[in-house]
Amino acid sequence: MSWLQTLRVAVRALTRNKLRSxxxxxxxxxxxSAVIAMVAIGxxxxxxxxxxxxxxxxxxxxxxxxxxxSGGAMGGFGSMPxxxxxxxxxxxxxxxxxxxxxxxxRVTAQVMSEDQNWTTAVFGTTPEYFQIRTWPxxxxxxxxxxxxxxxxxxxxxxxTVADKLFGANANPVGQLIRVKNIPFVVTSVLSKxxxxxxxxxxxxxxIVPVSTFQQKIQGxxxxxxxxxxxxxATGPETTARAETQIRGLLRDRHxxxxxxxxxxxxxxxxxxxxxxxxxxxxxxxxxxxxxxxxLLVGGIGIMNIMLVSVTERTREIGLxxxxxAKPSDILLQFLVEALTLAVMGGLIGVALGLAGAWRxxxxxxxxxxxxxxxxxxxxxFSGLVGVxxxxxxxxxxxxxxxxxxxxFE
Amino acid sequence: xxxxxxxLLENVVKTYVMGxxxxxAMRGVSLSVEQGEFTAIMGASGSGKSTLMNIVGCLDRPxxxxxxxxxxxxxxxxxxxxxxxxxxxxxxxxxxxxxxxxTDALENVELPLxxxxxxxxxxxxxxxxxxxxxxLADRAHHHPNQMSGGQQQxxxxxxxxxxxxxxxxxxxxxxxxxxxxxxxVMALFQDLGRAGITVVLVTHEPDIAQYASRVVVMRDxxxxxxxxxxxxxxxVPPPEPGxxxxxx
Numbered sequence: 180m181s182w183l184q185t186l187r188v189a190v191r192a193l194t195r196n197k198l199r200s201x202x203x204x205x206x207x208x209x210x211x212s213a214v215i216a217m218v219a220i221g222x223x224x225x226x227x228x229x230x231x232x233x234x235x236x237x238x239x240x241x242x243x244x245x246x247x248x249s250g251g252a253m254g255g256f257g258s259m260p261x262x263x264x265x266x267x268x269x270x271x272x273x274x275x276x277x278x279x280x281x282x283x284x285r286v287t288a289q290v291m292s293e294d295q296n297w298t299t300a301v302f303g304t305t306p307e308y309f310q311i312r313t314w315p316x317x318x319x320x321x322x323x324x325x326x327x328x329x330x331x332x333x334x335x336x337x338x339t340v341a342d343k344l345f346g347a348n349a350n351p352v353g354q355l356i357r358v359k360n361i362p363f364v365v366t367s368v369l370s371k372x373x374x375x376x377x378x379x380x381x382x383x384x385x386i387v388p389v390s391t392f393q394q395k396i397q398g399x400x401x402x403x404x405x406x407x408x409x410x411x412a413t414g415p416e417t418t419a420r421a422e423t424q425i426r427g428l429l430r431d432r433h434x435x436x437x438x439x440x441x442x443x444x445x446x447x448x449x450x451x452x453x454x455x456x457x458x459x460x461x462x463x464x465x466x467x468x469x470x471x472x473x474l475l476v477g478g479i480g481i482m483n484i485m486l487v488s489v490t491e492r493t494r495e496i497g498l499x500x501x502x503x504a505k506p507s508d509i510l511l512q513f514l515v516e517a518l519t520l521a522v523m524g525g526l527i528g529v530a531l532g533l534a535g536a537w538r539x540x541x542x543x544x545x546x547x548x549x550x551x552x553x554x555x556x557x558x559x560f561s562g563l564v565g566v567x568x569x570x571x572x573x574x575x576x577x578x579x580x581x582x583x584x585x586x587f588e
Numbered sequence: 589x590x591x592x593x594x595x596l597l598e599n600v601v602k603t604y605v606m607g608x609x610x611x612x613a614m615r616g617v618s619l620s621v622e623q624g625e626f627t628a629i630m631g632a633s634g635s636g637k638s639t640l641m642n643i644v645g646c647l648d649r650p651x652x653x654x655x656x657x658x659x660x661x662x663x664x665x666x667x668x669x670x671x672x673x674x675x676x677x678x679x680x681x682x683x684x685x686x687x688x689x690x691t692d693a694l695e696n697v698e699l700p701l702x703x704x705x706x707x708x709x710x711x712x713x714x715x716x717x718x719x720x721x722x723x724l725a726d727r728a729h730h731h732p733n734q735m736s737g738g739q740q741q742x743x744x745x746x747x748x749x750x751x752x753x754x755x756x757x758x759x760x761x762x763x764x765x766x767x768x769x770x771x772x773v774m775a776l777f778q779d780l781g782r783a784g785i786t787v788v789l790v791t792h793e794p795d796i797a798q799y800a801s802r803v804v805v806m807r808d809x810x811x812x813x814x815x816x817x818x819x820x821x822x823x824v825p826p827p828e829p830g831x832x833x834x835x836x
Contacts, residue, residue, distance in 0.1 A: 503672065
């Protein structure tokens with residue numbers, strides 16, 4: 180008998196008992212739909228975490244200057260400016276795993292437009308900073324090395340600052356703002372980055388050339404960096420190596436004897452990111468376990484009903500055998516029936532799961548992500564469950580003796 | 589009929605083991621049935637007639653002895669091969685009709701063709717033709733529960749005929765029918781014999797055996813008697829009660 184014919188016979192047999200077939204698939208439906216919905220939600224959450232880390236900067240390390248101790252009170256990282264501009268240059272030029280490095284000096288200051296004012300973080304840095312944080316301009320042009328060399332009074336402002344000073348949707352490029360009463364020309368508005376993992380608004384920022392920052396805003400020492408160094412490694416796999424190499428380089432340059440503490444510290448942000456992703460992976464494993472259990476339960480339901488069906492249809496099986504069905508035909512027929520039940524359950528489950536995830540996304544604003552591969556895997560797995568759990572009843576049917584089967588009451 | 593017999597049993601023995609007890613259902617049966625013969629097999633229950641029927645129908649294999657069906661030794665064939673032989677050579681008619689419920693007459697008749705790899709269009713055509721042969725062309729889309737017992741048995745006969753078998757095996761085909769429809773079914777079988785199809789009928793009713801051209805009586809797993817006879821012509825009586833035509 181052809182496959183198509185076998186399938187038709189199977190579908191006829193299943194539709195003869197619609198309610199029972201539906202109830203049988205219910206286990207599969209619930210299991211698959213739960214998995215599909217949970218994976219969509221889990222992936223949405225994961226994507227959000229990844230996006231947040233990508234916004235922070237990719238493969239990013241932050242080198243902080245060291246601590247100072249006065250009278251036993253540790254000042255904490257950054258209290259003593261130990262990083263010099265020469266250190267920065269060395270990091271940029273001597274370490275091959277470093278893609279870019281930039282000093283970042285920071286103060287909190289009030290900024291004013293013509294009719295509004297806002298207190299924000301003011302950063303002094305070099306153009307590499309935009310590259311490290313993959314942060315393009317939405318309006319205007321980012322400042323360049325020439326601006327740093329010339330100490331021009333230009334500023335790149337974050338979206339939040341632009342909104343606060345000039346109102347939403349305005350294009351303030353070319354406008355004048357004052358930082359600590361010094362006029363700056365807004366040359367660019369940075370594209371929106373949103374919030375960090377910890378709720379900090381990335382767009383609440385104003386960035387000026389580091390030279391201008393030192394001369395006009397911060398003052399103080401010229402040969403040390405009164406801030407930190409942001410570094411981006413060449414790739415995710417070189418981040419850890421870059422960290423080690425920077426540590427070695429700085430210890431060398433600072434002539435630190437073996438056994439003494441670093442007079443600086445390095446934070447590896449991608450390590451935090453991978454810790455977060457480890458969390459999501461655990462969640463995914465848990466989901467897979469739930470999926471396995473629910474498919475198992477669904478499979479047992481199918482096996483149960485197929486066994487009942489084989490018993491009920493003993494005479495039919497006997498008749499089919501008498502008129503020429505081979506044991507293999509009977510085996511295939513019952514196997515295809517179980518497969519059809521399971522795959523139907525899987526498909527309905529996928530539809531329900533997607534609908535459920537969509538509902539959660541629209542009514543609660545949850546982020547969901549639909550992955551076609553998960554859907555394909557879910558359907559294939561349901562089919563597999565059908566075959567595995569259908570095998571025993573089908574085998575039982577195929578081993579019936581036609582004489583006994585025909586006499587069965 | 590001349591030439592080699594369609595069915596040739598040589599000293600067939602069938603022994604079942606039921607628990608610790610050996611049941612000798614057939615103790616050496618030799619029988620030959622010619623092409624086109626209408627044979628009735630009779631006997632009390634336990635006489636071995638059902639076992640004989642199962643072996644002749646290739647549903648079971650003898651413990652010893654040989655069975656040549658249409659010249660082919662089939663007693664040692666595998667289960668799969670026997671299914672092919674049944675599909676190709678034999679049509680079955682049962683006491684309880686064994687039609688698939690909630691399935692119309694046409695599809696019921698098509699069933700054997702599903703297993704011989706006949707295409708859909710050809711299947712429909714042959715099933716319709718077969719239904720017409722038993723006079724049920726207009727009932728093709730009726731379900732078994734919408735038909736009388738006689739009609740259901742005729743659908744079953746159409747199903748048996750649809751593969752153009754060499755032999756029809758009927759196991760108590762009139763057991764669930766009233767006398768009038770029984771005669772109708774016998775008339776059909778006599779027609780088949782005239783068309784060259786061998787009919788083997790198992791029955792315990794002497795009335796029914798009268799319509800066959802040969803009666804084999806079984807007892808205790810052996811052939812007790814084997815006689816040819818002039819068959820009683822099956823004439824379907826007119827609907828008026830009491831009027832029963834009879835010709836020898």
